Amino acid sequence: MRLRLNGITKQFPGVLANDHVSIEVDRGEILALLGENGAGKTTLMNILSGLYRPDAGEIVVDDTPRSFRDPAEAIAAGIGMVHQHFMLVPIFDVTDSVTLGSEVTRGPLGVIDRPAARARIVELSETYGLDVDPDAMIEDLPVGVRQRVEILKALYRHSDILVLDEPSAVLTPQETDELFVIIRSLAKAGTAIIFISHKLNEVLEIADRITVLRLGKVVGTVIPAETTQAALAEMMVGRQVQLTVERKDAARGPVVLTVDKLQVRDDRGEITVKHLDLEVHAGEIVAVAGVQGNGQTEFVEALTGLRAIDAGTVSVDGKAIPGDPRGIADLGVAHIPEDRLRDGLVRGFTVAENYVLDAYHREPYSSGIRFHRDAVASAATKAVADFDIRTPSISTDVGSLSGGNQQKVIVAREFGREVKLVIASQPTRGLDVGSIEYIHRRIVEQRDAGVAILIVSTELDEVLALGDRVAVMYDGEIVGILPAAEATREKVGLLMGGVR
Amino acid sequence: MSRLPIGVASIIWSLVAFGFAVQFFLEKAYIALGVEILIVIAIAVLSRSAGGRTFLNRMKLPVLAIVSAFIVGGIVLILSDLEFYTKFGLDPIGTLASSLGRVAEAYGALIVGALGDPGKISTALASGNANKIGIALRPISETFLATTPLILAGLGVAVAFRSGVFNIGAEGQLKIGAMFAVWVGIWVPLPGPFHVLLALAAGILGGALWGFIPGILKARTGAHEVITTIMLNAIAQQVMLALLLSPVLQPPGGTTPISMPIEASAQLPLLLDLPKLRVHLGLVIALLAAAWTSWLMFRTTKGFEFRAAGLNPRAAGYAGMHAGRTIVLAMVVSGGLAGLAGASEVLGTTHYLSPTISPGYGWDAISLALLGGTRPGGVVVAALLFGALRAGGPGMALATGVPIDLLAFISALVIMFVAAPRLVREIYRVKLTATAPSTPRPQETPT
Amino acid sequence: MRSSSRLLALGASAAIIFAACGGGASTAPTTAPTEGASTAPTETPVESMAPFKACLVTDTGGLGDKGFNDNALKGLKDALAAGYATEIKNLESKKDADYASNIDLLVTDGCQQITTVGFNMGDITATKAGENTDIAFSIVDYAYDPAIANVTGIVFATEQAGMLAGYLAAGVSATGKIGTYGGLPIPPVTDFMDGLYAGIKYYNQEKGTNVSLLGWTPGVGGAAGTGVFAPADNPWGNTDFGNNQAKAFFQEGADIVLPVAGGTGIGTFTAAKQAQGEGKKVYAIGVDTDQYLTAPGFESVILTSIQKIIDKAVADAIKLAHDGGxxxxxxxxxxxxxxxxxxxxxxxxxxxxxxxxxxxxxxxAKIIDGSVKVADYKS
Structure with missing residues (x-):
């Protein structure tokens, strides 16, 4: 066996991150490590790469127990990591980036032998079909290619155990397909691969074996041919999971949100939203699909008062919206922003403080000047229970919660008051299956209660799963609106590409 | 989980300390042992409760930083003595011992200079002679006196930092505050308490005005507060000098940049009416200001806005807070506190204004805000430390001939060690909890 | 938890050792005298005599200024050497509030004569002299009207020496232009400049020349004069300004510059030395002390210095106190x-x-016998 982890245990203050975890992977094999955020996958990989030392258990490489004091020793043992966030210098070219830290030198002065290094990179790139230009600058490369540079880096250091941490999180579907071809060719050449993911369809597609982790423990190991998405999801979450939201037909009420010939400029002054018309009725979900960067961000910012409206009108219940976020929120508009930690939450504030981030100045949390922490505490305690937010306490820093629980804090805050319109931007980005299911269910509940809902998402699956009507945004305009029944993947996909 | 080892380790250390003390300074060893036992008991008691443990954890970095700074300061003191080099070759151990003795003497004189000599204090109290009591209590009074403006200016900077505004203009705000207060103290004819209250209010107003300018510039035009506050520091100095050389503040026929003295009715009353004791009501005002700042930041809606804007201005904006208003208000509060520091100094300590009113309180304030973790309580403790260093310095220089510049060096080292927690962690091999509010936290916790 | 407690205990131990040592130090007198000019520890001359302790409080400029403070300290050391004092001490001030506490500390320490420095300490010295009528005070560069019974105010008629400097500069200058600037527009500074102006004028009248002064015009009939001064936030240590201003004067044709701005003048010396390197014959005049001696490296540019003999005056005041005055x-x-x-x-x-x-x-000779007065050559 090329690599075996035996009974690895790692305790952090208050958390047992890994509890007697054992996995193994052989040459030419692709092992998928599946688990929700917080299941202990990343801790395990940090132990494997020498960043952490386990409290108990052993790492066995080629049947020899090893203990890594630092990452250099792990690399020497043939373990290569491709992290979710790339460790590359933007202004270096590919050759320098790959050789950085293990430069080939010649002569007594240690002159870097660039030609030799470059030749080896070209050779590796061709052998595994990586298709990387050794002279390109990193900053000019698309994300998918940067990831291949990271793989090259590992191969250049003679790694034959390759660990890929959530590699598809930053890729388009097409780039993911390309990555899978490369992974297969690496495996074929004898590399042992550990593929970390929480995406069910991916692991079923690529893995030879799938080991599922939950709450720091191994739940089981299965082979793709003998399992299904539903079964994997159940192992992952620990209960039956609804992969598609069950829902009744929409009971459409009167128009709540009216967008009329809206025009918005971006930070550079370019018009990025052009003559956009849209209506959202009470009790329906309108899902706006589109490839990232077609004006969705500016559109949502204009609706929520964060960006000035250049021309046109936006009205809620027939009244034009005021120009500031608080005024709009006071009309009964809830907003789930696209980037949780950047826009939705204050890291360093507690769960309770974040829960009242938009209502802190109102009764019962405030009586004018004073801020009533006891009132906040009791409201937050109730919200934590109502919305199933998993947190050690309401005084925990929101930044230390998992992504799903962070999003639940935002949902609890926004849905915790009387709303008539919900604007949700990428509401489940980066979340695990269990959390996605939960957030989707909450959104549908709101719809069933007669709330108008506007979802803007780049995830086609989400748009198709939730939308009663699917609108497609392309180049700042709504290029088509389809009822759910007619919104097929193909039709929507064509509109997203700008084909009418 | 490990009470026993704590106790054992502490006792061993006490014995070591006791041994050293007996060896070198026989007559004072009992004090060393007594204080040592008190500290061990305090640590043991604190580590029994969760709150106490949090407190100990929070204290770890500052305490270790201070200890490190004094150790490095001692090494520098030894190495800066030219005799050390000439004698070391002849008698290394003896030279080292006498150098260490010199360091110990200097630090001892510093502590006595900052806190007083317990023996003298008890003798003086027993004698009942006002003059003697005054002289004996003078060191601690001077420490509190030096601490007063440091607390106020430090609070001002801490409020701004917590609100995400890097106010490094406390020095200028302090000077404008002092100028406003002195003007009222000289020219506004009011009886007793009204006069001093109005002068204090004027000091706050002056500082707040000097904070408002960079605040509004940032909110309206985006001008970076670091640049504008630095420039306003220079302008404050010029404005103050111009007025000190004009009939507005200069006495008739005066030729030097020194203001007229303020009226007696505008002076802050002394806390103890004994000879030589200068500590005045400003200390109480500073402590009240610390309590008020704590209340403002953690118990009011405005404080909530300040803190939210400080940690994540984008999210604060999304939640409907007004970034511009928050910045302006935070700068006004920050400047007002710094202005109060200046007012307290002229109304309580000097009773006149000159260009050398501040030895850089506004710059120290930045250090204090960081050292105190931008918490009001932390700022007070840090200010006490810096105040003791400033007040104990002359006593140390007088008794041992060590230049007081050593203390500026040590204060700078404290800040350096606090700013480099990783360094402290490496030296002492300890885990440190963050003292600053915005330090990254561990990524993974269970779902 | 464990290691943290241990460390706190360690820190506490270290502090306590120091505290214990300090306790010892405060009771046992300091025995090891230390070298170094910046501080003056106890030094006892060999022969036995009635102990007399003379002490100094510097202003915020501090020691190392090669001016007031250093010279005052030299006065103390001279008094010690001459036997008027058996022990000398000094304390540096960092801010206004330090003046009172430093004087108090020295009084408590048993000083019998205390020297203070500069106009900043004028009021506090008077106050403390009133509180301690048995202690003799002296203050450099400040005088009281009327004089205080236990204070010697030490002031200098710098305009007299300044007039000699003006006469000299006018005679040496090849270009017929002299430059000057000050630190702050206050009399202790402008007196030098008035004297310089008067000396140049006297020379012109005597020789029928037309040497001119850049940077200062004395006021007439009690009005303030006008001239060039350093930026007020850093009047005494702004070498950049001193350098640039000197270059500006050289540009305008001046070949001798008198900076009356403490350490700022070093910048002027640097500029002059640089210009000499480029072949120009330019010079500067020092102030307060003989800067040929106190500003090493600038021997080639310092024509002369307008000296206040502070050390002698301070030592004389100590002698007076020692003798019972x-x-x-x-x-x-x-x-x-x-x-x-x-x-x-x-x-x-x-x-x-x-x-x-x-x-x-x-x-x-004429200034000494009163037949020439600086005031007569100010316009």
Whole structure:
């Protein structure tokens, strides 16, 4: 066996991150490590790469127990990591980036032998079909290619155990397909691969074996041919999971949100939203699909008062919206922003403080000047229970919660008051299956209660799963609106590409 | 989980300390042992409760930083003595011992200079002679006196930092505050308490005005507060000098940049009416200001806005807070506190204004805000430390001939060690909890 | 938890050791005298005599200023050497509030004579002298009217020596232009500049020349004069300004510059030395002390210095106190009593012709006998 982890245990203050975890992977094999955020996958990989030392258990490489004091020793043992966030210098070219830290030198002065290094990179790139230009600058490369540079880096250091941490999180579907071809060719050449993911369809597609982790423990190991998405999801979450939201037909009420010939400029002054018309009725979900960067961000910012409206009108219940976020929120508009930690939450504030981030100045949390922490505490305690937010306490820093629980804090805050319109931007980005299911269910509940809902998402699956009507945004305009029944993947996909 | 080892380790250390003390300074060893036992008991008691443990954890970095700074300061003191080099070759151990003795003497004189000599204090109290009591209590009074403006200016900077505004203009705000207060103290004819209250209010107003300018510039035009506050520091100095050389503040026929003295009715009353004791009501005002700042930041809606804007201005904006208003208000509060520091100094300590009113309180304030973790309580403790260093310095220089510049060096080292927690962690091999509010936290916790 | 407690205990131990040591130190007198000019520890002369402790409080400029503070300390050391004092001590001030506490600390320490420095300490010295009527005080560069019974105010008629400097500069200048600037527009500074102006004017009248002064015009009839001064936030240590201002004067044709701005003047010396390197014959005049001696490296540019003999005045005040006097008079250093004067020309004496030298001596004699007054040459 090329690599075996035996009974690895790692305790952090208050958390047992890994509890007697054992996995193994052989040459030419692709092992998928599946688990929700917080299941202990990343801790395990940090132990494997020498960043952490386990409290108990052993790492066995080629049947020899090893203990890594630092990452250099792990690399020497043939373990290569491709992290979710790339460790590359933007202004270096590919050759320098790959050789950085293990430069080939010649002569007594240690002159870097660039030609030799470059030749080896070209050779590796061709052998595994990586298709990387050794002279390109990193900053000019698309994300998918940067990831291949990271793989090259590992191969250049003679790694034959390759660990890929959530590699598809930053890729388009097409780039993911390309990555899978490369992974297969690496495996074929004898590399042992550990593929970390929480995406069910991916692991079923690529893995030879799938080991599922939950709450720091191994739940089981299965082979793709003998399992299904539903079964994997159940192992992952620990209960039956609804992969598609069950829902009744929409009971459409009167128009709540009216967008009329809206025009918005971006930070550079370019018009990025052009003559956009849209209506959202009470009790329906309108899902706006589109490839990232077609004006969705500016559109949502204009609706929520964060960006000035250049021309046109936006009205809620027939009244034009005021120009500031608080005024709009006071009309009964809830907003789930696209980037949780950047826009939705204050890291360093507690769960309770974040829960009242938009209502802190109102009764019962405030009586004018004073801020009533006891009132906040009791409201937050109730919200934590109502919305199933998993947190050690309401005084925990929101930044230390998992992504799903962070999003639940935002949902609890926004849905915790009387709303008539919900604007949700990428509401489940980066979340695990269990959390996605939960957030989707909450959104549908709101719809069933007669709330108008506007979802803007780049995830086609989400748009198709939730939308009663699917609108497609392309180049700042709504290029088509389809009822759910007619919104097929193909039709929507064509509109997203700008084909009418 | 490990009470026993704590106790054992502490006792061993006490014995070591006791041994050293007996060896070198026989007559004072009992004090060393007594204080040592008190500290061990305090640590043991604190580590029994969760709150106490949090407190100990929070204290770890500052305490270790201070200890490190004094150790490095001692090494520098030894190495800066030219005799050390000439004698070391002849008698290394003896030279080292006498150098260490010199360091110990200097630090001892510093502590006595900052806190007083317990023996003298008890003798003086027993004698009942006002003059003697005054002289004996003078060191601690001077420490509190030096601490007063440091607390106020430090609070001002801490409020701004917590609100995400890097106010490094406390020095200028302090000077404008002092100028406003002195003007009222000289020219506004009011009886007793009204006069001093109005002068204090004027000091706050002056500082707040000097904070408002960079605040509004940032909110309206985006001008970076670091640049504008630095420039306003220079302008404050010029404005103050111009007025000190004009009939507005200069006495008739005066030729030097020194203001007229303020009226007696505008002076802050002394806390103890004994000879030589200068500590005045400003200390109480500073402590009240610390309590008020704590209340403002953690118990009011405005404080909530300040803190939210400080940690994540984008999210604060999304939640409907007004970034511009928050910045302006935070700068006004920050400047007002710094202005109060200046007012307290002229109304309580000097009773006149000159260009050398501040030895850089506004710059120290930045250090204090960081050292105190931008918490009001932390700022007070840090200010006490810096105040003791400033007040104990002359006593140390007088008794041992060590230049007081050593203390500026040590204060700078404290800040350096606090700013480099990783360094402290490496030296002492300890885990440190963050003292600053915005330090990254561990990524993974269970779902 | 465990290691943290241990460390806190360690820190506490270290502090306690120091505290214990300190306790010891405060009771046992300091025995090891320390080298170094910046502080003056206890030094006891060999022969036994009645102990007399003379002490100094510097202003916020501190020691190392090669001016007031250093010279005052030299006065203390001279008094110690001469036997007027058996022990000397000094404390540096960092801010206004330190003046009172430092004087108190020295009083508590048993000082019998205390010297203070500069106008900033004028009021506090008067106050403390009133509180401690048995202690003799002296204050450098400040005088009281009326004089205080136990204070000697030490001031200098720098305009007299300044007039000699003006006469000298006018005689040496090849271009017929002299430059000057000050630190702050206050009399202790502008007195030098008034004297310089008067000396140039006297020279012009005597020789029928037309040497001019850049950077200062005295006020007439009590009005303030006008001239060039350093930026007020850093008047005494702004070498950049001193450098740039000197270059500006050189540009305008001046070949001798008098900076009256403490450490700022070093910038002017640097500029002059640089210009000499480029072949220009330019010079500067020092102030307060003989800067040929106190500003090493600039020997080639310092024509002379307008000296206040502070150390002598301070030592004299200590002698007075040692002999039982307390003060009550102001000491004015003049050409007559040797309290002010021009420093030797050192390396540049070849620039001063015999004729110019005898003219200087004649002018000095006339100022001393009162037949020439600076005030008469201010317009």
């Amino acid at each position: 307390l003060g009550g008079t102001n000491y004015v250093g003049t050409l007559e009593n040797g309290g002010v004067g021009l420093a030797p020309f050192h390396d540049l004496s070849n620039l001063v012709s015999a004729d110019l030298s005898s003219g200087l001596d004649a002018l000095k």
